Amino acid sequence: MYYLRFYLFFCSAPCVCLLKEGNGDQEPCFFLKGLQPSLYVELSHKGFHREVVTTVELGSETPADVRALLVYRWPRDVYVDPYQVASLSHQRGWQMLFNTAIDLEEPAHRTSEFSTYVFPSHAGPTPNPLKVTIPIHGRYHKPSFDGKTFTPVHIELPELLLWTKKCTPFQRLEPHTVLDAPCTASNTSICSWVKIQNPNKNSVPMSLHLPVGDGSTVRLISTGTLVVTLICCVVLCHSMLKHQLR
Numbered sequence: 001m002y003y004l005r006f007y008l009f010f011c012s013a014p015c016v017c018l019l020k021e022g023n024g025d026q027e028p029c030f031f032l033k034g035l036q037p038s039l040y041v042e043l044s045h046k047g048f049h050r051e052v053v054t055t056v057e058l059g060s061e062t063p064a065d066v067r068a069l070l071v072y073r074w075p076r077d078v079y080v081d082p083y084q085v086a087s088l089s090h091q092r093g094w095q096m097l098f099n100t101a102i103d104l105e106e107p108a109h110r111t112s113e114f115s116t117y118v119f120p121s122h123a124g125p126t127p128n129p130l131k132v133t134i135p136i137h138g139r140y141h142k143p144s145f146d147g148k149t150f151t152p153v154h155i156e157l158p159e160l161l162l163w164t165k166k167c168t169p170f171q172r173l174e175p176h177t178v179l180d181a182p183c184t185a186s187n188t189s190i191c192s193w194v195k196i197q198n199p200n201k202n203s204v205p206m207s208l209h210l211p212v213g214d215g216s217t218v219r220l221i222s223t224g225t226l227v228v229t230l231i232c233c234v235v236l237c238h239s240m241l242k243h244q245l246r
Contacts, residue, residue, distance in 0.1 A: 037062075039199035041157055043206045048138040050078075050208065054158055056130040056199075068126045069161040069181060069193055070118040076111045077153040077210065078136045079104065085135075093121045094132055095185035108139040118158075119185045143213035150209040157205060161193035 038057045045051055054070060074080065081104060085096050097117040118134070120126045141151055161181060176194050183191040 037160060037196055037199045039157070039160055041206060043155075043208060048210065050136050050138075052134045052136055052155070052206070054132045054134075056132075056160060058126065058128050058130070058162075060128075062128065063164060066126060066162055066164045068120055068130060069163065070132060071159040071161060071181065072116045072118065072134070073156050073159075074114055074116065074136070075153060075155060076113050076139070077108045077141070077151070078138055078155070079111070079114075080116060080134060080136055088135075092133075093127060095119045095121070096134075097182060097185045097187055106139070108141045111139065117182060117185070138208075138210040141210065141212045143218055149211060151212050153208050153210055155206040155208075160196045160199045162196060163191055163193045 037059060040055045042053050043050055044053055052072075056068060056070070058066070058068065079102055080096075080098075082096075082098055082102055089095065095118070097119070099115040099117075102114065103111065116134075118132050120130055138153070144151070161179060163183075176197055178192050179195050180190050181193050183189045
């Protein structure tokens with residue numbers, strides 16, 4: 001009897017393995033196959049101070065434990081004020097992490113590109129739809145000597161990344177890819193996120209135009225400023241001598 005039981009167990013083991021392989025489509029990441037999130041980005045306001053409004057719709061079939069991450073890559077022509085973002089954190093349902101320190105006073109030609117990571121609030125599941133409004137500010141540019149009064153600035157669309165504890169190890173994720181990024185805004189650990197490819201194929205990079213100074217007037221303005229300064233100094237000295245001010 002024991003030999004018969006052992007024989008049946010030995011023969012049934014390959015069948016169990018085949019059943020598991022046959023159910024491979026039900027891996028924890030299976031929801032990615034039918035996932036078609038939508039990402040819409042628009043630029044509001046005018047001038048040097050704008051807002052980038054991003055709306056993400058994950059779909060009704062997305063599991064509640066899935067977390068989202070938006071990665072923005074900003075050109076050196078604009079900056080995001082970390083102090084402004086921190087002061088508005090209580091009004092927003094997301095947190096932001098910068099990959100570098102931001103100098104608010106430097107002109108565009110003395111800075112470099114930077115990235116920001118936007119994490120929705122972890123108090124509950126990721127809201128659906130997810131809406132993020134980021135205030136951005138234009139930097140001053142070098143004066144133009146070719147008659148141009150505006151310079152174009154192009155801003156890339158953000159990348160949409162998803163993560164869930166159940167979706168490990170990653171298997172059969174085509175056409176999506178896996179990227180390493182911070183797990184939270186505290187940047188204490190790194191997680192493997194699934195980068196969603198082409199969440200909105202109709203979207204194109206955003207663009208705006210920032211005013212630049214006229215370089216041909218630099219000498220005239222500098223000379224005029226120097227002359228006015230000298231005249232003011234002469235008038236001030238004359239007044240002091242006339243009234244015997246010490």
